Structure formats: structure tokens, C-alpha cells
Amino acid sequence: MVDISVDLGFLKLKNPVIAASGTFGYGIEFSPFIDLNQIGGFVVKGLYLSPKQGNPPPRLAETACGLMNSIGLQGIGVERFSKEVLPQLKGLRSALIINICGDTNEEYARIAEYLDKHEEISAYELNISCPNVKKEGLCPAQDPDDTYEIVKLVKKSCSTPVITKLSPNVTDISEIALSAEEGGSDAVSLVNTFLAMGIDPETRKPRLGNFFGGLSGPAIKPIALRMVYQAASAVQIPVIGIGGIASGRDAIEFIIAGAKAVQVGTANFTDPDSTLRIIDEITAFCKEKKIKRLQDLSGAVDLNP
Amino acid sequence: MVDISVDLGFLKLKNPVIAASGTFGYGIEFSPFIDLNQIGGFVVKGLYLSPKQGNPPPRLAETACGLMNSIGLQGIGVERFSKEVLPQLKGLRSALIINICGDTNEEYARIAEYLDKHEEISAYELNISCPNVKKEGLCPAQDPDDTYEIVKLVKKSCSTPVITKLSPNVTDISEIALSAEEGGSDAVSLVNTFLAMGIDPETRKPRLGNFFGGLSGPAIKPIALRMVYQAASAVQIPVIGIGGIASGRDAIEFIIAGAKAVQVGTANFTDPDSTLRIIDEITAFCKEKKIKRLQDLSGAVDLNP
Amino acid sequence: MLKNQRAVIAGKKSWGNDYFLFSLEAPVISRKSKPGQFLMVKITDNPYPLLRRPFSIHARNKHNIEIFFQNTGVGTSMLSQKQRGDKIEILGPLGNGFHIGERSESKKASLIGGGRGAAPLYFLACELVKKNINVTVFYGGKSSEDLPIASKFKKENIRTLCSTEDGSSGFKGLVTDLLETELKTDTPSLIYACGPEGMLKSLSKISKKHQIPAELSLESIMGCGFGACWGCVKKIKKGNTAEWHKVCEDGPVFSAGDIIWD
Amino acid sequence: MLKNQRAVIAGKKSWGNDYFLFSLEAPVISRKSKPGQFLMVKITDNPYPLLRRPFSIHARNKHNIEIFFQNTGVGTSMLSQKQRGDKIEILGPLGNGFHIGERSESKKASLIGGGRGAAPLYFLACELVKKNINVTVFYGGKSSEDLPIASKFKKENIRTLCSTEDGSSGFKGLVTDLLETELKTDTPSLIYACGPEGMLKSLSKISKKHQIPAELSLESIMGCGFGACWGCVKKIKKGNTAEWHKVCEDGPVFSAGDIIWD
Numbered sequence A, B: 001m002v003d004i005s006v007d008l009g010f011l012k013l014k015n016p017v018i019a020a021s022g023t024f025g026y027g028i029e030f031s032p033f034i035d036l037n038q039i040g041g042f043v044v045k046g047l048y049l050s051p052k053q054g055n056p057p058p059r060l061a062e063t064a065c066g067l068m069n070s071i072g073l074q075g076i077g078v079e080r081f082s083k084e085v086l087p088q089l090k091g092l093r094s095a096l097i098i099n100i101c102g103d104t105n106e107e108y109a110r111i112a113e114y115l116d117k118h119e120e121i122s123a124y125e126l127n128i129s130c131p132n133v134k135k136e137g138l139c140p141a142q143d144p145d146d147t148y149e150i151v152k153l154v155k156k157s158c159s160t161p162v163i164t165k166l167s168p169n170v171t172d173i174s175e176i177a178l179s180a181e182e183g184g185s186d187a188v189s190l191v192n193t194f195l196a197m198g199i200d201p202e203t204r205k206p207r208l209g210n211f212f213g214g215l216s217g218p219a220i221k222p223i224a225l226r227m228v229y230q231a232a233s234a235v236q237i238p239v240i241g242i243g244g245i246a247s248g249r250d251a252i253e254f255i256i257a258g259a260k261a262v263q264v265g266t267a268n269f270t271d272p273d274s275t276l277r278i279i280d281e282i283t284a285f286c287k288e289k290k291i292k293r294l295q296d297l298s299g300a301v302d303l304n305p
Numbered sequence C, D: 001m002l003k004n005q006r007a008v009i010a011g012k013k014s015w016g017n018d019y020f021l022f023s024l025e026a027p028v029i030s031r032k033s034k035p036g037q038f039l040m041v042k043i044t045d046n047p048y049p050l051l052r053r054p055f056s057i058h059a060r061n062k063h064n065i066e067i068f069f070q071n072t073g074v075g076t077s078m079l080s081q082k083q084r085g086d087k088i089e090i091l092g093p094l095g096n097g098f099h100i101g102e103r104s105e106s107k108k109a110s111l112i113g114g115g116r117g118a119a120p121l122y123f124l125a126c127e128l129v130k131k132n133i134n135v136t137v138f139y140g141g142k143s144s145e146d147l148p149i150a151s152k153f154k155k156e157n158i159r160t161l162c163s164t165e166d167g168s169s170g171f172k173g174l175v176t177d178l179l180e181t182e183l184k185t186d187t188p189s190l191i192y193a194c195g196p197e198g199m200l201k202s203l204s205k206i207s208k209k210h211q212i213p214a215e216l217s218l219e220s221i222m223g224c225g226f227g228a229c230w231g232c233v234k235k236i237k238k239g240n241t242a243e244w245h246k247v248c249e250d251g252p253v254f255s256a257g258d259i260i261w262d
């Protein structure tokens, strides 16, 4: 038997595969395709305090092995979420993680406070790295002090564990990961999307309604992996790897680089049962390689020439 | 007749297509495939003061629509270059640009000085953004002050025009572009490769001998384009766009985003005559769209919804 | 309800290098589908092109469904190279289809298809005919080569009027002009349409002017096709407010009056 | 000298889903090629997979050249799906080939091929035979299915000894063990080899121990194939110094004694 369970300290997962925020709706959208109880967990779509209209279309543009999006966090807000969606997720036997967004630090804290009583919530993921909200694409995750402040404030406001989701659009990812750790974050997850854009030569117009958007998918995997390695080398708290993961071997690559768990994003669109397939592939890999405990692989990169 | 010539102020190009450093050897390697006189110009492989051994193999790894490399600037050094290579490029009717690397600011200046007498050199390109040299992957182009200092010093040491080549591995590309401009750079070119890595799950070893490497190719295009747009919005000096360009339409996209000229890198490997094909495609595009002067397209992004 | 499955290409037909028809062995999806619904088709197991592509269900019988598509880019080009016997992964049936026979007075329907937009109308026409609804198809294209499935409608004895922009076949002009000409003498009780945005915009105006309800099938770039990505939205009126609604889940068919064109 | 051209696949042969042989119409490249040289083959016009793939020239006649390859990954798998009549873009002939008949005493050559590494040896064997050199081919694989071109050598009346790791055909063991067995009774004047790194390393030792000069064809990941990227280097001795040399330009064939294995 292969043990692919994961212990993040504040949270035990039956396997390392978590569906990434914004690519898995509220989970319910995927129940026609997979048994939600079989995945490690999932992160719901980014949630603001109030409902959000989101950005004008086009909101998506395909690139070479990548996807650009500027959804703009269209959503129902925290109140409707807790009344309409949470009850539907009662009895779930996977980790339920809530992705939190705010225009101000206080907004993050208020959402964390508001939802804190819900025991079915396993953790919060602070989306301080969403590049879509402001047109200039700047976000708190691009500054170590801002990161520290938000994490600190949210941690004070709630007892639910906090994962801080980092942006790849920075010079030094270790610095930001360390700030999150110092602020009291229980884990970091990375990467969010890369700030990107496209232009249609025919019309000279931007390909996305919001001009800038976030790049995800296999195209970004090599950069994301490097950042996960750097972050995992810098901090003591668990690191969750994200970026272009579409197969068990991709997931294993992130785990060897130092991740304890992974998130699967864009692959959910191309194959709605990606998460389950990746779990199967991880198990098969461990069996083939006679690895008894997946967690032993974490950070096990072989640096001998 | 379509006019696709480009005036960078310090340099006139017969067309906007320049072959990128490290992907075009010393130019000579491509003469079996194309007439070097027909392209806008080319940038030779990064040149150090002394010969360099380069990094241990594997030096390349393919990724989804991308290429990672850790060549490590293996090369013959500036003395042998000027004695053995430059004479072979006499009479060239395209722009010859020399990519300069150094371990210290003074080394950059010394190369610039050493080669300054050669009139066949159209410009220097300061490679302050090569992530391969130090294992941590840090480079002067990641810091505005370091960028300013190097450019300033080099400009003092030579009369040849200077293009500063920027790294994409930064939080704020505009800031670095502005530093280069303040330092006196005649133009900026971007992007160099994205710091990346890969691990082979089978062996748990890094895919590249030098562990980290630089990602190039179509995968990075949407991020590179965003940075070119931001840099072109920030500075007055000409911007040369680089990153995943493989077709005339790709080139046009960068020009509409604000680039005056473009560089073609990885595409030279997959098709040794890429540069010529891209020039043809640009001309055909302009004809079809009845664009008389290509330079009118530069920065002509249509922001109306 | 939804199903993701590998389906064998049981038949393939092509018109030059532009239009293709695949018959796919997919009995479960076939049984569940309604006109106006669509599939998300996986082009390749490789990451390029990354996303699945949406195609309307063009026809169905007990075991098979058909898609009819135009080669317009990298995905459709790669798809067009598949052969009989190859397998492709399809997800469906997706979205809400056209509303059929909900209004008892809808005894006379005009179906307007522009180019590849005619794809879902064949399935729709067949179902309407079954319900004894009088169907006229208006089928427009750039030139005669863009009307490859006109004969399929005619074979079902469905009245089919064609238009081409270059006049190489049928009425010379836009299909909406052809419709307006017809409207002078004859008024349908309902319009169903699928095609380019310009055509659908014109139809919205015609629908309003002539007070004929119209159901329009919209296209939008789709990330998932099943409501998870929020990428495919269009501005749609619901009651007094207009919001971004998902084309894949709330559509692709909307009432002309509810669509806010930009 | 070099040529980049679209060549028609004039013939295709396959052994299961593992080994493939393409005959390509490329008269100019054919005329110029020497055994041990290779082509860079473009897999697709799309950016995935991004790089061309290197393949040895397996055989040639006046108009055509052949490549023989194993399906080992995404590129070779996509290539294997091409059909007769399809066109593929090839660049070649690249690199320096094996040295033939430069030593007048080389009247007896042993050619050692591991798996797909046998590909360039067929072209080489044919050329050696033309020069009246006595050729023995040692051809090793995992099992009998990995020796698909053994019959091609035999058809040319070339002495061919096979080995398999599982003993399903010929000598049971590694091809280098088979060679060592032969060396007990018979010593060639020259060894030519192509195959996996482990095999080539063993051959370096054998070459040294028995003092038989050996020419080994190396594999390396290639960005360009024509000397522009510096991506394909191996450590090679030239005189007193060992430096990174390009496999594509300075090789792919090197003298066993010059290769510094890591």
C-alpha cells in the first residue's frame, strides 16, 4: 500500500491534490464528473465581501500552451455564499478552502471573521496576488510589507488556518514567502497567474476586455516550479505548489522541488476529471518506484551531478 | 510599396527584425540558410572579456511550447572574437550588435572600450539580465540602481550606442527601464529569459546541469508582450521587443504594444530561416492592411472598448 | 447528466478543406441531447491547443451524433485531420437548447443560419418538423461554397432559401436581407438563429421591429463549457437588471430581447 | 551545403507501435550524405513540440534517404503518425560522419548497435562493404522485438550477430558481452558504434583494453543541430585540454579515446 496522504500540520489531506481557486467553481460544478470526496480538497472561486460584476468580455484568450484570463472575480459575495453555497457542501469529506479577496486589508479580515464559525471550512487562502482587480495589475503580494500586514491582520481576526497565495510577478519570491511566514501564515501556496496581455493584430485591440490578464497552464510550469523550489528553500511552513500541473508526473515534480501538496488549475477546464486522474497517476508512480510514503519525496531533489 | 524600415535614432534598420543574442551564434552559422544582409540585424552570442567554459550539460530542456537553457555563455572572449570573428563579418550590410556580459561593472566597460574602435559594430547590447551566471540567478537587471550604474559606466567608456537588455524576473519592469534610460541608455531591449527549472521525476535530478535555466519561446510571449507594453509606456527611448516571436503577426503584436523593432530568438533553432520569413510576413501584413509605414503601427494599440 | 467520453468517429465527410462533418458514436449523449445544445471537443491529448472547442450538435440518431464545423484556426484544422476510426473525447450535452413548442401559437418558424451557424439548425429543423411546425430555413454564406449543408435540409423536404454575398447562389446579399424580403409577404411566429454576431444583432432589430420573438444562439470563447470558469459571459437582461451571464450554462440560446449588445 | 527542405514521405514501414522507417524524397540531401550524419526533422508546424528532433541517416539511394526511429516520446510519437504522401521538413545532412577507410589497415570492422542505435550502422555497413571491408554487425536489444532491422543487414549478406537481454533471440545478455565473447577469437581493426550511453561507455573500456580504435556516435539534446545554440555539448579531449564540444558540429561521431565520460 502506498501512503499518499499529506499532513500540513494544521490540516490533513487524504492526498496531495487540491483543485485551484477560480478553476473549480464552488466545487458543485464538478460533481457530475468526479466524486468530490475523493480529492484532497478544493479551493472555491475568489470571494469578495460584496457581490462583484467582474470584467467585461472577452475574459479568456488562449496562448501557446497557456490560458490568459481576466474574469475579474465575478462572484456572489460572502453573504450569499454562506447562505446558498455552503449548505450544499455540508458533509464533504475533502478539505474545503475559501479563497479570500479584498480591496483593503480590512476587507480580508472581515471575510475571515464572517466565515470563521463555519467548521466545514478547513482553511482560508488569501488571494493577495490577483492581478486583475486594479488595472495596473499591482497587488499586495508584490510587496513584502503589504504581505506581512494583511496576513498579520487576518490571523488576528480568525481561528481558521490561513494559506497565503503568492504572486509570481515579483523579483524575489523568497522574500515574499518569508514575509507571509513572519506574518503568521500557516502555509503558502504559489503561483497565482503571471500578468500578461495579448493584442489582435487585425483590430489592434487587446485580446482581453480588461487589457491585462493572468497567464496559467503548462506554459508557466517551469517558472512556477523554480519559484516553488525557492519558496520551499526559504520558509519552514508548508508550501503548496501550483502552476501548469496536468499530470501525476507534474505533481511529483513540484513535490520533489519542495511542495507538500499541489493545486490543479487550468487542467480542470480541459479535463473535468483531471484531479482524480492525477491522484491515480501519483499512486501508480509511487508503486512503480516503490515509494511507500509520498511525503518522503517532498524536497528530495538530488543535487549530485 | 510598404516601408518597413525602422529608425531607432542612433541606428537605422532596413526592417524591424533582429536575431537575438545566443540564438544566432556569431551570425556565420546562419549563412547557409539566409542572406545575412537581408535581416534588420543580429546580436551575437553573449561575449565576456575572457573565454568562458560554460555550464555542464544537460544545457537544454524542452517544456510546453518553451525551451529552457543553461548554456552559461560559453564563448571565446572578446580578444579572439575581434581577431577571428569580426573580420569574417566585414562588409555586412545589416546591423551588427554585440551582446556584452561581465561579472563586474568594470568588465562591461572594458569590453565596450576594447571594441569601440570597430566601426562595423552598430551598437552594444548590455546583457545585464543573464540569469545563468550566478547560481542564485540574480543579476543587475533585477535592481534599478545596479542597472543605472552599469549603463552609466558603459556609456562613459564608449561612443558606440548602447541598448540595455532587461530581465523579466522583476516586480516592476517600468522602474528598471526608467533606470536604464536615466543611465543614458540609447534603447532598451526586453525580455531576456525567465528564470526556470525542471526536475526529472525518474531520477529526481534537475533537468539542467546548472539547476536553474532561462525559459524562452512561445510559452513566454504573453508575459513578454505585457512587459514590452509597460516599458514602452514608461520610457522615451526606443524599445525592442523580444519573447516567443515566431511569426510576422507575433512581431506586429509587439510593435502595436509599443516596440520599434523586435528580436527573434528560439525560432532560429526550429527554423533557421525564421527571420526572413517573419520579414516577409510583416510586409505581407502591411500590404493587406494598407499600412504604408510600419513605424506608424508602433504603440498603436486601440484602447476603445 | 453530463458525460465525458471517448467517441469513435464513425463517419467523416468534407467539403474541400473548409467544412467537415463528423459522425460520432455516442449513444448516451445522443439520447439526452436537445437542439441548440453543444459539445466540448478535445482536440488532442497534448497541451497544444490547450482548450477544448465548442461545437453544436448538428444531428443525432439513436447511436450517433454529428458535428458540422468550419476550419477556421488551429483547433478546427487539427480536428479536421482526424480520420474515421479515430477516437475523440467529447463532453456533453452542454447548455440549454432552443425552446420548442412552448408557445402553442408557434406553428410557423423561420430558422436563420449564417455560415457554420447553420450547424445546430439542422437538428432543430428535424425536431420542429416532427412537431408539425412549418419550417423555413434561411441559409446564408459568402459564396456558394459556404452552403454545404443546404442539400441536407432540402432532402428533409424543408423549405430552404439560400443567400450569398457574392450572388453565386440564391439571393444576392445578406441572409438578413433575404429574411426581410420574405417578411414583406409572410410572417413567422418565431425566429431561431445561429451565426456571426453581426447577423444576430441585425436579427435582434428585425425581431423588435416586426415583433417576432427570436431565439439566438451565441458564440463565446469558452474555457470549460460547463459553468466553472466564468469566461464565456455576455450581458443579459433578467427582469430589470443586466448582468454578465454564462453563455455555456445560461445559453448558448437567449431571447433576442434579453441580449444587451455592446 | 546544408539544406532545409520539405520532403515527401515516399514510404513508411512500422514494427508494432515501437519502430518506424520512413523513406523521404530528398535527392540533394541524399547525394551529400555520409554515414553517421543526421537530419533535424520538424515534427509539426505548431509550437508543440517546439524543437526539431535529430535522426541519423539510416540509408540512402539516389533520390531517397531513410530514417529509422523508435517511438520514445511526444515527438517520435507524433512523427510516427505521419502517413505516406505527407510532407515533413528536414534539415541536413548535419554533423561529421564516421571516418571510413582513412586507415588503410582497417580491413575488418565491427559495428555495434544498441536498439535504435543501429539506425546509422546500416548506411555505414553498406558503404564499408562497397570498400571491400569485412563487416560484422553486433546488434543488441531488450528482446527480439527490438531487433527489427536485423534482416536488412542479413539481406545484404552482412554477418550479423544478435543479442537480447531476455534471451528471446540470439545471445542472451548485453551486446557488449557478445562482442567480448567474439573478441576472444577474432579481433577487428576498428569498432564503430551507436547506442545508449551505457553501451558506449563499456565500448570505450573495451576499445582501450583491447587497443582497438573505436568511433562512437553520441546522442545529446539538440536545440538547433547546426552549431548555433551550444546546447549539445559533451566533454571532449583535443590535444592536452578537455573542453565542451558541440555534438552536432564536432560530432556526433567521436573517437572513443577523446570522450571524457562523467
Ligand SMILES: Cc1cc2nc3c(=O)[nH]c(=O)nc-3n(C[C@H](O)[C@H](O)[C@H](O)COP(=O)(O)OP(=O)(O)OC[C@H]3O[C@@H](n4cnc5c(N)ncnc54)[C@H](O)[C@@H]3O)c2cc1C
Pocket: A062, C038, C049, C051, C052, C053, C054, C055, C056, C057, C067, C068, C069, C070, C071, C072, C073, C074, C075, C076, C077, C116, C117, C119, C120, C218, C219, C220, C221, C222, C252
Ligand atoms: C456554443 C458554441 C457552438 C459552436 N458550434 C459550432 C459549430 O457547430 N460548428 C462550427 O464550425 N463552429 C462552432 N462554434 C465555433 C467554434 O467553436 C470555433 O470556430 C472554434 O472554437 C475555433 O477554434 P480554432 O482553434 O479553429 O480557432 P482559433 O481562432 O485558433 O481559436 C482560438 C481560441 O478562440 C476560440 N474561438 C475562436 N473562434 C471562436 C468562436 N467563434 N466562438 C467561440 N470560441 C472561439 C477557440 O475555442 C480557442 O479557444 C461554436 C461556438 C460556440 C461557443
Ligand SMILES: Cc1cc2nc3c(=O)[nH]c(=O)nc-3n(C[C@H](O)[C@H](O)[C@H](O)COP(=O)(O)OP(=O)(O)OC[C@H]3O[C@@H](n4cnc5c(N)ncnc54)[C@H](O)[C@@H]3O)c2cc1C
Pocket: B062, D038, D049, D051, D052, D053, D054, D055, D056, D057, D067, D068, D069, D070, D071, D072, D073, D074, D075, D076, D077, D116, D117, D119, D120, D218, D219, D220, D221, D222, D252
Ligand atoms: C545525432 C543523433 C541521432 C539520432 N538518431 C536517431 C535515430 O536514427 N533513430 C532514433 O530512433 N533516434 C535517434 N536519436 C534519438 C532521437 O533524437 C530521440 O529519441 C528523440 O529526439 C526523442 O524525441 P521525443 O520527442 O520522442 O522524446 P521526448 O523525451 O519527449 O523528447 C524531449 C526532448 O528531449 C530530446 N531527447 C530525448 N531523448 C533524446 C536522445 N536520446 N537524444 C537526443 N535528444 C533526446 C528531444 O529531442 C526533445 O528535445 C538520435 C539522436 C541524436 C542526437
Ligand SMILES: Cc1cc2nc3c(=O)[nH]c(=O)nc-3n(C[C@H](O)[C@H](O)[C@H](O)COP(=O)(O)O)c2cc1C
Pocket: A020, A021, A022, A023, A045, A046, A047, A067, A069, A071, A073, A099, A127, A130, A165, A191, A192, A193, A215, A216, A217, A218, A220, A242, A243, A244, A245, A263, A264, A265, A266, A267, C223, C229, C231
Ligand atoms: C479562469 C481562472 C480564474 C482564476 N481565479 C482565481 C481566483 O479567484 N483566486 C485565485 O487565488 N486564483 C485564481 N486563479 C489562479 C489559479 O488558482 C492558479 O493559481 C493558476 O491558474 C495557476 O495554476 P494552473 O496553471 O494550474 O492553472 C484563476 C485562474 C484561472 C485560469
Ligand SMILES: Cc1cc2nc3c(=O)[nH]c(=O)nc-3n(C[C@H](O)[C@H](O)[C@H](O)COP(=O)(O)O)c2cc1C
Pocket: B020, B021, B022, B023, B045, B046, B047, B067, B069, B071, B073, B099, B127, B130, B165, B191, B192, B193, B215, B216, B217, B218, B220, B242, B243, B244, B245, B263, B264, B265, B266, B267, D223, D229, D231
Ligand atoms: C540558447 C539560448 C542562449 C541565449 N544566450 C543569450 C546571450 O548570450 N545573451 C543574451 O542577452 N540573451 C541570450 N538568450 C536570450 C535570447 O536572446 C532572448 O532574449 C530570449 O531567448 C527570449 O526570446 P525568444 O523567446 O524569442 O527566444 C539566449 C537564449 C537562448 C534560448
Ligand code: FES
Pocket: C221, C222, C223, C224, C225, C226, C227, C228, C229, C230, C231, C232, C233, C246, C247, C248, C249
Ligand atoms: S465556458 Fe466556463 S463558465 Fe462558460
Ligand code: FES
Pocket: D221, D222, D223, D224, D225, D226, D227, D228, D229, D230, D231, D232, D233, D246, D247, D248, D249
Ligand atoms: S544542437 Fe545547437 S549547437 Fe549543437
